[in-house]
Amino acid sequence: MPAARSSAPRGASRAKKATAIPQVSWREPRPAPIVLVSGPQEVCAERAIAGIRDYLRLEDPSLEVSDVRADDYEAGSLLSLTSPSLFGEPRLVRVAGVEKATDAFIQEALAYLEHPQEGATVILRHTGASVRGKKLLDAVRAGTGGGIEIPCPAIKRDSDRFDFAAGEFTAAERRIAPQALRTLVSAFADDVTELAAACQQLIGDVEGDITPDVVERYYGGRVEVSAFVVADTAIAGRFGEALVTLRHALASGADPVPLVAAFAMKLRGMARVAGSREPTAALASRLGMKDWQIDRARRDLSGWNERSLGLAIQATARADAEVKGAARDPIFALERMVTVIATRRPFGE
Structure with missing residues (x-):
């Protein structure tokens, strides 16, 4: 048988x-x-x-x-x-x-x-x-x-880096504001060892809760932090301030490519969340995002509509190609992108 x-x-x-x-x-x-x-x-x-x-x-x-x-x-x-x-x-x-x-x-x-x-x-x-x-x-x-x-699997994705950094503060029984955590992770997006050292420095040096102002004071000079400051300002619709912040970032040595990448990351999150009425936890689980990322994207969407968000995404895609060699003047490409996003209108309109 x-x-x-x-x-x-x-x-x-x-x-x-x-x-x-x-x-x-x-x-x-x-x-x-x-x-x-x-x-x-x-x-x-x-x-x-x-x-x-x-x-x-x-x-x-x-x-x-x-x-x-x-x-x-x-x-x-x-x-x-x-x-x-x-x-x-x-x-x-x-x-x-x-x-x-x-x-x-x-x-x-x-x-x-x-x-x-x-x-x-x-x-x-x-x-x-x-x-x-x-x-x-x-x-x-x-x-x-x-x-x-x-x-000890590789830490490659943004969510992996967020989890790693959050775990550093949890293990030390310290509190860090979500915006401060995002800024910190963005500042060390390419090096987990440096991110770990930065977390330990903040844990050792700072008394009390770790706020966005604290992280900006310690690591505000890094290119990736400047990139997200520019993106946050433009997405909030503060046109003049966004251009000033952009020029300051460039004068500080920021590279155009990660600047555009910061915009793309934020707009991608906004587009994924736009129009959804799901509870934060359910939407975060479905999209593979963190609860605070959903909340931040929803706040960023204030004042935006489908047309303006589409314009912003198109402007960012164009700038991404241009700063990578498709145009001769990457600075102009950045300024045009910031203008479209901050004004929420086509360039020159």
Whole structure:
């Protein structure tokens, strides 16, 4: 009689295998005999690894910490560093470069998983930059060695950066105004490490709630902040002030491309929200936006209609092409875009 065919989805067994070990947040790391820190986001990985070290040192200040390069591995090092010492101090071995590991390291690490040393914590750092070491990762994720995984996925999207920065202040039990958070994230849109440092600076330096004025005072000179100041002013309909702010941003070294990008980001949010009467939470969930982003876009829409919003989007698309080489004078392209948006009328009308 033929065996009964499973009704489970084809990928179910693979998904189960991939999550056989606990998945632990990098914000709340904890030790285990084997800790796989996976993914490309270095700032999160560094926090996780430092957190495990601090956790173990609180338990026993005599902790021995050792570092190993899996891509420049000396045979026998792993077992040597994890073996109990004369006085039995706990051991932490941090292994970097597992995505480029030598055959010798992979072989010895697989053998180690079968018999982890008592009192030792081994951290395996794999960035995911290659499939090298897949057999080792599969063994860890299958539960061999009693490990855990701390995923550190890439922070690429705006929503990811907002969540990251908001989490910094939540973890420190500090309050930051939504507009201040948006300005801060915009100021460091291209570098999560710098964003993390900026969050920690504000947490360490500023007493009380963190307001938009505080963020502007600290980071108002950055190009991306200036870009959003120009966009906010123009969208609010303050034509003269918007032109002055634009010229100030350009004089401060702002590049036309991110200036246009700031306008595009805000107008895109306004267009997505326009005409919807859904409750904020429901609309945010459907559009993949934050509640405060919905509220801000709705406030920005005051005084706008379908025609003026269409004109603004067209003007921004034209300016985007022109500042990227389609025209000889990117400054004029910016001024025309700001004029259309701030006056809500076609240029020259």
